[in-house]
Amino acid sequence: MKIAVISDIHANIYALINILENIDDEKVDTIICLGDLVGYGPHPNEVISMIRRRHILCIKGNYDSSVVDNKYSYIRETPINAFSLPWTVNELREENRIFLENSPLKLTLNIEGKNILFVHGSPNAINEYLLEDGDNTNEIMNTITEDVLVCAHTHIPGIKEFGDKLYVNCGSIGKPKIGRPNSTYCILDITKESGIKAQIKEVPYAYKRTVKDVTMLNFPNELIHSFETGVE
Template sequence: MKIAAISDIHGNIYSLMKVLEDIDEQKVDLTVCLGDLVGYGPHPNEVVALIKRREIPCIKGNYDASVVDGDFTFIRNTSINSFSLPWASEEVRASNKFYLSQLPTELNYDINGVKIKFTHGSPNAINEYLFEGAENTKNVMESLEEDILVCAHTHIPSYKKFGDKTFINTGSVGKPKIGSPNATYVLIEIKEDKTVNVKVRELEYEYKRIVKDAQMLKFPGQLVSSYESGTE
């Protein structure tokens, strides 16, 4: 079985369309979204609509939760967020806020006898960063009951074995922090013999379109340039 794990779209409809097009070409059996559909980007309602239309199972991200709350509940109070949060809270339709509010904080699957947990941040907190070399990640993996943990939130894709456990981070579809504008997501193939193959997909998309849209809406220059540089 082949699974596509996507996350951190952040209102970037152009990158999402490119990634979904690639997923269709990869002939996956299941696509799972790990949240943060909104925040930062100029097209949050379009992103939510596309995820809903494709009936993609989705969990709640920390930015989704904060937009629903209209407060810095689960995000940092930075100069960019001081613009992005109120903008998104105003822009996201009430029906889409309700959809975001109802999303679960984790999803669990058993595929060919392999147990997978999907979270946005970590199993402990929606906004906990799990970097592959960090001590908290090691602790999380040591206590993990499932065979595979798939998370996101860092916007940096990674894959690492912790003993017999597998750690996977999807990276970001819509606002990468990999030093380039490219979108990333992860393909996970689980074979009948329980062999797990992981592949990070990195895709170019027309990022100049979102730059133009953000400029027209008078988004902060630092936010606009982050789409070009692939940095925070």
């Protein structure tokens, strides 16, 4: 079975459209989204509508949760979020807020005898950063019962083996932090014969269209710059 894992779209419709076209070329069996559909970007309703229209299985991200709560529940209280949170709350249609509210926090699948846990941040917290070489990542990978942990939230993709367990971070579609304005996502190829193979894909998109939209909407310069550079 071939699964595309996407996350952290952050209301960037141009990046999402581009990635879905790329995924269609890969002829995957299904797509799973690890959340953070909204926040930072200018197209929250368009992004959620596309995810719903494509019937993409989706869990909840920390920014999604904070937008539902309309407070800094799971995001930092920064100048950028002081702009982005209320802007997104005011922009979001009620039907899309309800979709975010009712999305699950995690997902576990058994595929070809392998148990795979999908989370946004970590199994412990929706807003915990699991970096590839973090001490907390090592601790979690040594304690989970599943064979594979697939996460996001950091916006930094990575694949690493921890003994007989596999850590995968799919990165970010709409607001990368890799030093380049490119989307990243992951393809999991799972067979009985070969087990699980994970691949990170990095794909350029027309980021200048996003920059144009956020500029016209008078988004903060620091936020605009992050879309241009792939640096937070």
